[in-house]
Amino acid sequence: MxxxxxxxxxxxxxxxxxxxxxxxxxxxxxxxxxxxxxxxxxxxxxxxxxxxxxxxxxxxxxxxxxxxxxxxxxxxxxxxxxxxxxxxxxxxxxxxxxxxxxxxxxxxxxxxxxxxxxxxxxxxxxxxxxxxxxxxxxxxxxxxxxxxxxxxxxxxxxxxxxxxxxxxxxxxxxxxxxxxxxxxxxxxxxxxxxxxxxxxxxxxxxxxxxKAKTATAENISQRYIQVSGPRKMDALTRVLEVEPFEAMIVFVRTKQATEEVAERLKARGFAAAAINGDIPQAQRERTIAALKNGDIDILIATDVAARGLDVERISHVLNYDIPQDTESYVHRIGRTGRAGRSGNALLFVTPRERHLLRSIEKATRSTLIEAELPSVEDVNAQRVAKFRDSISEALDAPGIDLFRRLIEDYERDNDVTMADIAAALAVQSRDGEEFLMVEPPPEKRRERPERSAKPDRKPREGLATYRISVGKRHKVGPGHIVGAIANEGGLHRSEFGHITIRPDFSLVELPAKLPKKTLKALENTRISGVKINLQPDRGPAKSRRKTP
Structure with a gap:
């Protein structure tokens, strides 16, 4: 010792x-x-x-x-x-x-x-x-x-x-x-x-x-999302659009899957690349260099291909395919949270793989927090926000004066409102792609109705549901919530239960009897600059009526 x-x-x-x-x-x-x-x-x-x-x-x-x-x-x-x-x-x-x-x-x-x-x-x-x-x-x-x-x-x-x-x-x-x-x-x-x-x-x-005291680092927030196999790509797309991240490694099981997932992500406009044992060394080096300097943000990898990979800007690891052994899981999530920084690990779990999730929790002596799959409304809110931000950025871009004169001439010559012209240019920039996500048709499998009932779930024994005043519009994720409340309130990550993030607020399961010292410490806690205002939740129905 x-x-x-x-x-x-x-x-x-x-x-x-x-x-x-x-x-x-x-x-x-x-x-x-x-x-x-x-x-x-x-x-x-x-x-x-x-x-x-x-x-x-x-x-x-x-x-x-x-x-x-x-x-x-x-x-x-x-x-x-x-x-x-x-x-x-x-x-x-x-x-x-x-x-x-x-x-x-x-x-x-x-x-x-x-x-x-x-x-x-x-x-x-x-x-x-x-x-x-x-x-x-x-x-x-x-x-x-x-x-x-x-x-x-x-x-x-x-x-x-x-x-x-x-x-x-x-x-x-x-x-x-x-x-x-x-x-x-x-x-x-x-x-x-x-x-x-x-x-x-x-x-x-x-x-x-x-033997490490804990097989996984304390500075890594670990969550899982239950999703059926056919819906994994849709789930990954939603996570990438809603979850704030700097760079991410997405782990898959096979070499072929690295190429397939990378191509599908690139087709959706993400800066992604594959890395596996069959990729030539020169290309591999270029890919890792691109990840380090920010030319790509998402790396799709197999276990062996990512062995020893140490890139400081990797803020997230996402297990697209759950590993078959706990050692692989530990190695995978160890790619984030480097150099003392906080990290985030996400795990996709199909209903038939829940036994593997339990094995991981048992071997690592840690409890993974179940996360909600971002909704269509969450994704569309982010798309609208990014669209608005892109307009603000473009207003300061060089060359805007030339285009302003061209559009003013078009407005005068064709008797078209400026709003219609702007909308036409936005449609043109989409190149035929849909801007807003639509809800996919429901699955015929039985697990889907069970997942839709999650917001009304009862907390596990010893926990109660609390409401905080930050949500998706404040660009927060479960990792931000757990980190802030755990650090300020002196709570351990294992004391958290389910977290549901709505557009304007979030519901967090915490110990039912929080000490007065903890409540006092959390009174002035802020996440993304917003005071959380921790309060016992008064019921899901009332909470939902306040959701836009």
């Missing part, structure tokens, strides 16, 4: 590395760092059983950098990672923690990209190489990578590497390294194949097992 008083300064790491760790803002090591760093500094082999998000990269990077010989150009450390994204992420981490070391060179090598920069880096000499197994073997076989002076070898996410078919490559690389080296292996699970590698290639390793 990590002592609260333990700091990185207590771990006897190199002063220059300690300075860089301080620059990053780290003070207290995580559990895996506190256990692994001293063991590696002492020269022991290490087997670390830890999930993503426990800080394992720093756990092996810091001790390796503390012991590396910067005076030598020989490759002294090799880190194997399953994907290009993870290799780059690990290499960047080494760069950060080694920022104050003189003449340290870290080189990422991976498949699907130009050999030129990698060959130049190997020729210059890199004390630390981070690579994917296939490209490492390629360089070894061509004599461009010399591991004869290797002192440290790390297998990162070893179970993922084996699952992706790299078992023979990993063994081949291990066989080409010196017998006397320090090995660290990190894996979320310990299947027989991983145990075999540890027995064969590691010498009396120190085993470190770290």
């Amino acid at each position: 990590t002592s609260p008083e333990l700091t990185f300064a207590d771990l006897q790491i190199h002063p220059s590395v300690l300075q860089a760790v301080g620059d990053v803002g780290y003070e207290t090591p995580s559990a895996i760092q506190a256990a692994t760093i001293p063991a590696m500094l002492a020269g022991s082999d290490v087997v670390g059983l830890a999930q993503t998000g426990t800080g394992k990269t720093a756990a092996f990077a810091i001790p390796i950098l503390s012991k590396i010989d910067t005076a030598s150009r020989a490759t002294q450390a090799l880190v194997l990672a399953p994907t290009r994204e993870l290799a780059l992420q690990v290499a960047e981490a080494f760069g950060r923690y080694g920022a104050h070391l003189p003449q340290i060179n870290v080189l990422p090598i991976y498949g699907g990209s130009s050999y030129g920069p990698q060959l130049a880096g190997l020729k210059r000499g890199a004390q630390i190489v981070v690579g994917t197994p296939g490209r490492v073997i390629d360089h070894l076989e061509k004599g461009r990578l010399d591991l004869s002076h290797l002192d440290y070898l790390v297998l990162d996410e070893a179970d993922e590497m084996l699952q992706m078919g790299f078992a023979e490559d990993v063994e081949r690389i291990l066989a080409d390294t010196p017998e006397y080296k320090q090995v660290a292996l990190f894996s979320a699970t310990m299947p027989p194949a991983i145990r075999k590698i540890t027995t064969k290639y590691l010498h009396d390793p120190v085993e470190v097992t770290v």
Whole structure:
């Protein structure tokens, strides 16, 4: 266990590395760092059983950098990672923690990209190489990578590497390294194949097992929407139009689905792109760069394709297809809420998949809040608001004077009102597309009537329905409501029940007997600048009569 008083300064790491760790803002090591760093500094082999998000990269990077010989150009450390994204992420981490070391060179090598920069880096000499197994073997076989002076070898996410078919490559690389080296292996699970590698290639390793207190981060709001399979695209479109987001990853189950969903979204006017294992590396790099710089806002991905993807502007993760195992769910939603920011995770659940939802809640020890599918009225209110905003923006656009004269001439010559001309131009800009959404025909399946009855649902035992004075028109989502009330009122996310967001107000299920201290704290709470005015709800019928 990590002592609260333990700091990185207590771990006897190199002063220059300690300075860089301080620059990053780290003070207290995580559990895996506190256990692994001293063991590696002492020269022991290490087997670390830890999930993503426990800080394992720093756990092996810091001790390796503390012991590396910067005076030598020989490759002294090799880190194997399953994907290009993870290799780059690990290499960047080494760069950060080694920022104050003189003449340290870290080189990422991976498949699907130009050999030129990698060959130049190997020729210059890199004390630390981070690579994917296939490209490492390629360089070894061509004599461009010399591991004869290797002192440290790390297998990162070893179970993922084996699952992706790299078992023979990993063994081949291990066989080409010196017998006397320090090995660290990190894996979320310990299947027989991983145990075999540890027995064969590691010498009396120190085993470190770290289980996160909660498998999912506290700063990620988790919600689910019940929707039938045929209606998923309609549901996704509604969410994208109503939910405020910066960038989003939409996870699907198959490579084919990434292309299909991306194409359908682009046809609806969204800036979306697909990423999967069949996409050429150059295109993959362009797509991720476009996501980072804002040229695209929505990435449709499979689990493996998004492994190691770290883009700070991803505010939302949406599970279009529910994952079959809880580990995938944790990895998926871990793509948001990065660098201490808050994140949002949404999950589409069909009626037959509710058992998978329960499994996720049980394994992650968290309760997902059920969210209402945005209504047609919600979508159309957003479309009207965006249309009005676009007019306001265009009024300040350059060249408006020219078009004003042209329209005034048209008005005079044709005796047509300015309003009719503006409406005609708006219709022209739509290029035949319908502006307002219409309600789709009801499904014949039985679950649809049950969903329509949701607004009149009774709160679960111990909860009561409260009304707050913010809604869709204030551009709020469930994440804003939960975050504000939880932070100001001292409530935990698990104490929230169902949330229904109307155009002008919202209904929130909270503990029936809120303490006076909590009610007092919430008196002046604001969301989007509007005081929430928390009050017990007086009944759904009365609430609905006030809804426009």
